[in-house]
Every structure is written in structure tokens, then in C-alpha cells.
Amino acid sequence: MMMNVMLIISIMRLTGIFAVHAPTSKSGARNRTIYFHEVLLEDSDIDHHPCNRWCIKDEPPMICKYHFSLEWYDVLSRACFDCPHKVEDCFRTDCVPADGVQRSVLVVNRKLPGPGIHVCHGDLISVDLENGLPSDSTTIHWHGMKQKDYPYMDGVPLVTQCPILPQSTFRYQFVAEDPGTHFWHSHTGMQRGDGVFGPLIVRVPDEENPHRDLYDFDLDEHVIILMDWDHVTGTQKFTSHHHSDGDNKPTNLLVNGLGKFSVANITDNSTSLMPTARFIVKKGKRYRFRIINAGFLNCPIELSIDNHTVNVISSDGYDFKNVTADSIVTYAGERFDFVLNADQPENVYWMRFGGLMDCDERFTSAHQVAVLQYESNNMDSNAYPDDIPTYDKSRRKNGTQVNPLNQGTESKSSFISAPQIESLHGWDESLKPIPDFTYYISYDFYRKDNPHFFKPPFYGFSNITKENRLTLTPQLNYMSLKLLPFPMLTQRNEIKEEMLCNETTVRNIDCKTSYCECPHVVNLELNSVVELIIIDKGFAYDANHPFHLHGHAFRVVAMEKVGHNVTVEKVYQMDKAGKIRRNLETPPWKDTVTVPDGGFTILRFHATNPGYWIFHCHIEFHAELGMAVVFKVGEHSDMVPIPRGFPKCGNYFHPEEEVKVDELQTPYFNSVGTMPKFENFLGLTFDTKCTAYSNMILNLLFYVVLGINSFL
Numbered sequence: 001m002m003m004n005v006m007l008i009i010s011i012m013r014l015t016g017i018f019a020v021h022a023p024t025s026k027s028g029a030r031n032r033t034i035y036f037h038e039v040l041l042e043d044s045d046i047d048h049h050p051c052n053r054w055c056i057k058d059e060p061p062m063i064c065k066y067h068f069s070l071e072w073y074d075v076l077s078r079a080c081f082d083c084p085h086k087v088e089d090c091f092r093t094d095c096v097p098a099d100g101v102q103r104s105v106l107v108v109n110r111k112l113p114g115p116g117i118h119v120c121h122g123d124l125i126s127v128d129l130e131n132g133l134p135s136d137s138t139t140i141h142w143h144g145m146k147q148k149d150y151p152y153m154d155g156v157p158l159v160t161q162c163p164i165l166p167q168s169t170f171r172y173q174f175v176a177e178d179p180g181t182h183f184w185h186s187h188t189g190m191q192r193g194d195g196v197f198g199p200l201i202v203r204v205p206d207e208e209n210p211h212r213d214l215y216d217f218d219l220d221e222h223v224i225i226l227m228d229w230d231h232v233t234g235t236q237k238f239t240s241h242h243h244s245d246g247d248n249k250p251t252n253l254l255v256n257g258l259g260k261f262s263v264a265n266i267t268d269n270s271t272s273l274m275p276t277a278r279f280i281v282k283k284g285k286r287y288r289f290r291i292i293n294a295g296f297l298n299c300p301i302e303l304s305i306d307n308h309t310v311n312v313i314s315s316d317g318y319d320f321k322n323v324t325a326d327s328i329v330t331y332a333g334e335r336f337d338f339v340l341n342a343d344q345p346e347n348v349y350w351m352r353f354g355g356l357m358d359c360d361e362r363f364t365s366a367h368q369v370a371v372l373q374y375e376s377n378n379m380d381s382n383a384y385p386d387d388i389p390t391y392d393k394s395r396r397k398n399g400t401q402v403n404p405l406n407q408g409t410e411s412k413s414s415f416i417s418a419p420q421i422e423s424l425h426g427w428d429e430s431l432k433p434i435p436d437f438t439y440y441i442s443y444d445f446y447r448k449d450n451p452h453f454f455k456p457p458f459y460g461f462s463n464i465t466k467e468n469r470l471t472l473t474p475q476l477n478y479m480s481l482k483l484l485p486f487p488m489l490t491q492r493n494e495i496k497e498e499m500l501c502n503e504t505t506v507r508n509i510d511c512k513t514s515y516c517e518c519p520h521v522v523n524l525e526l527n528s529v530v531e532l533i534i535i536d537k538g539f540a541y542d543a544n545h546p547f548h549l550h551g552h553a554f555r556v557v558a559m560e561k562v563g564h565n566v567t568v569e570k571v572y573q574m575d576k577a578g579k580i581r582r583n584l585e586t587p588p589w590k591d592t593v594t595v596p597d598g599g600f601t602i603l604r605f606h607a608t609n610p611g612y613w614i615f616h617c618h619i620e621f622h623a624e625l626g627m628a629v630v631f632k633v634g635e636h637s638d639m640v641p642i643p644r645g646f647p648k649c650g651n652y653f654h655p656e657e658e659v660k661v662d663e664l665q666t667p668y669f670n671s672v673g674t675m676p677k678f679e680n681f682l683g684l685t686f687d688t689k690c691t692a693y694s695n696m697i698l699n700l701l702f703y704v705v706l707g708i709n710s711f712l
């Protein structure tokens, strides 16, 4: 009986058509009555969501509803029956095969990757996120959506919303204003690395697509979502690395949630049974592929396809002049679209994915393959190429490479780094010769007594004798971001200026030698053109950090590898001497970009979106350590009014306990260590003996270099 009622409700939901008013949107006149399907789909039906359609110019937008149910789950659960020994069982409902190694996973609707959202530009996306975790909070960030007019939907806990509590449901609702290949992912803890991610594709009508003539098909099944993968949970790996001797290197890669792993079934020598992702094409046709790198560790991924080149056309939702390449490198958080011309003999070919940095041959040699299969009557649908994939073969030794590792515009011509890509979007204000505000962000890994992991004199940094038990702290401008106990955006009226920090407020503290963490907020004037000069100092490790900006996309105007010891002052002097070439003509738009180790990347953006927006390293371990800063764009009065009834959170102190104001405020700033020296954001250090004098000079330099009003 219950089943029947459920079925009837389900059918009513699936077939329900309602008339409503669509929201006003900048992408066109949307304020009119439209029809939409209200669909709360079962897992297996989400691929047939009515919003996943051919986008037609001037057709009314739709309201696209989804239900996301988040829970802990397991790889190779009972839903998998005889997977991998019976391959078709691996594709049963609720089976998460991953690479065949059992572990706990976090899943949305028991899918890995989670359900894909495919909509047309201007549709309203409405997702009810039901937190079914027994003890953890969650949030979802819609990576690529600038959330203009919807800042409360950005999904950053304690910046734009409260963490969503267990057993609670939060409705994310926003208009898909940003076309292109994007993805959604948890922005809480290590959840993305444990499986909480999925595609978010916003298509446009043919008339608005400059690359439409370059391909015949743009199919959902040609989305490639990549993840660096391990066989323990992200939290286990994180605690083991930061408190003990565990490493931070991913063991494997997954392509669309699938992958071989060399020791998966070593006992019965059946590693080849684990299915890989498979992409079907027809000879003579051209296909748009969309790569999403959802990775969470330091593992950029190089993609190449045997016997084929790729025609790269777009990144992070922005089109550029197409470039033919042999391989593409993507970093965590980036997306690249390419066209594949199926012009080779009908056969199966390896698509190869080679892990770089912490995944390379020095560490785990993490690599993966997928099959590019030409449709043919006489080919087995489970056929694999004969060649045995190895890590070495996953790296193209020559040919043109887009977005190469640790290479800027100084590199040889076969490398095409981001600023060399030619945008198809015309000039905009962000490219004016002199920006309104220049902000330097420098970083490295520092040998600090980070109190989260060290406790002198018991087990301070200097007490540790084994190198593999030392972890260094990555910081931006010598500060770690520690958020307030409530969201800055939605409880902005509770923020007092003294709660926040920036380079000016900590100038009398030697954050270079001591450990500083605080709510690091940089004010940006609304509608100002901002230039970010991001510097990887290249002293410790050979790491590579992809940075992601929320609320805005940016132009990548310069990128260069300088050497191994790069200071802010060095870059500043290079710039002053005219030795930095900026592409202010046709630089590409992106929202995630890397910085060469021992080098710099320069970004420009027009701060037109009022709100509190986080800018952070997209490597989850680093973001968790506070490798981030918050940009406050505009004044509180410029920000969109807070939705009625929006959830609130924060500290609570029993009213009978007398708590002094000072005690309430001290947790917002933490400085551990000595403070003998004086320094400023440029990383210049002065002897304390001349503090008064240097203070004056520095103040002068500070304002001259920045040339901004916001600090005055």
C-alpha cells in the first residue's frame, strides 16, 4: 500500500506541470509566466531531467528542481553484487565501483560522481540539499557560478552561510547566469575528496555559441570529471599527514568515478576486470568534450588521447580562440573544453591521464585511463586497447601542451600558458592600463609552530627529529584564514571592525616567524578594477597551487616562472623596471588559475559583485589550513538584502556567566611565537631598532604601491 502511494506521488511529481513566474534575470527579460516541470527524480531518472534539453534562443527559461541526499556509503556495497567479476553489475543502481578498493565514501544520491545538472543559460536551479550525515555539517559551492544577485547561495560555510546541520535541508536557488562547464562540490572539510562533487553544465543556444561550427555533438556522456583518489577518507589522510607521518599523495585517479588500480585484485590477477570510463564516438564526427578537474590534493592531471589531438576551445566557461594541442594539463578546480575529431580508423584508443606533482614518478605515479571507442558493428562493447597502460605512457613527451605545469609566458613555444590563450570576449574595464587597486599575495610553506599540529616545548617544530613527521604551513602573506563563528555575509551586522585583520592590523606582529591566524578580510571598493599579483616564492617544495576566486571571474594577464627564490620585492622591482609583460589585449577569462612554483600570476577583475567572497587555494588540504583570504566587495549597504528567515549561527555563552568583551574578541586573532621584528605585506623585514623610521617609510610605500583608497 505504502509502495503504491509512493509510486503515485512519484508519478505525479514526474509529470507535474505548473505555471509560475520566472525570476528576473540579467540574461534576458525573464519576468513572465512560464511552464516548468517540478521533478523530484529518483536517482536513475536524473539523467532524463526535463531541463536537460536543447537550448533554443528566446525560449522561456525553466525552473529546474533537484533533490540531493547526502550520506556516508561504501565502495563495492551490496548494490554492486558481483562487480567487478561481472562487469555489468558495476553499473547497477547505487553501485559505486570506484577503483575496486573498498572504502567509505560520501555520496549524493548514491552516485560517484554525484548527479549531473545540465541546464540552459537563464534557467533557475533549485536544489534541496538534505544532509543525511549523522554528525557532520555540509554546504555546496556551485563552482563557476558568480552568484550575482544570489550571494547567499555561494555555499562557503561561515562566509556566505551557516554550515548545514545534520538532518537539515537547505534549498540552494539561483539563476544559471554563467554558461559553460562548471561543477558543484562540497565546500566543507574534505567532503569533496570523499565524493561530494558532480558536473554543472550550462548550455547556450547555437546563436550564442561562437564554437558551434567546430563540432557536431555536445553530449552529456562526454563530460570527463576527474578526481585524485585515495583508499582512506580525506579526514584520515589529513590527520595522519598533519599529526603524524602520513603522506599527502593521492594513490590513484578516477575518471567519472571509475578506474583501474594495480593492486585492486592482485590475488587473482584480475586487475583488468575493473571497468574504466568509456567514451563512444562515430567515425567522421566531431565531439565537444568537457573536462572538470575536481581533485582535492596536489595532483594536476595531464590528458592526452592516443592517435588524436585535441582542439581546445574554452576554459572555466569562457571561450577562446581554438588551439590544437597534444595534451592539456588541468589543476584542481579548472575546467577545459575541447573538440575531438573522430577521424581515425574504427578502433579503441586509450585516453590517458597522468598525475603530476605529488602524483608523479617521484611519489605515487598515479595515472588512469579511459577508453575512446569508435562505434562499430564488429567491436565488442567491452573491448580495451591491447597496450598496457603505464605511468610513463600517460605523459606526452612532446607536442603542444595547453596550460603546462610550472611554465609561464617565458617558456618554449610548444607550451601554451594561460595568458597566451586568446579570449573571444572583447575588451572590458578590467583591462584598463592602470588598475584602481593592486594587491600582492605571496606564499610559501613555512616552518612554523602551527598550534594545530605542534605544541612546544613538548612536540614543537624544533623538537621533531624525523623529517617525515614535520609538516610545513602554507600561508598567504604570512596569515592563515580563521573565520568568525558566524557567516560574514549573512550576519554582517554582527561584525565589528576589530574582529577582522589584514596586513595593516598585524603590522606590529612578526607573522613571518610566529604563526598568525585571523579573519583576513581585504576591502575592495565596489566597481574598482583590481589587480592581484600572486607570488609563489618557490623556497620550500616544488608545489603548485591553483587559486579560485568566488563571486567574480578574472583575466589572466601574466604568468611567469622566475626561479626558486622569489620575493615580493623582486617581482615589484621587475615590474617597476618594465620587465613584466601583461597581456591587456586578449587575455583569457578564468575563475581558477595556477601559479608557477617560484613565479607569479597576475589577474585582473572588475569588482562589480558586492559581498564577501573567498579567494583560496583549491587544494583541499591547503584551504583547510587557511590558505585563503576573503574579499569584501563594496559596503554592507551595497549588498543584496539577506533573505527572510535565513539560518543563523554563532557562539553561545550562558548569560549567567560573565564574559568580558576582550575574551570574546581574542579568539579571532591568534599569534603564536615571537614578535621581535617589524614587517609589512611586501615581505620586507626591518630591524626593530628603526621601527619608527621604517614605519614612516613603510606607510608611504604601502600607500604608494597600493594606490588605493580603501586603506586610507
Ligand SMILES: [Cu+2]
Residues within 6 Å of the ligand: 474, 544, 545, 546, 617, 618, 619, 622, 623, 627
Ligand atoms: Cu595550495
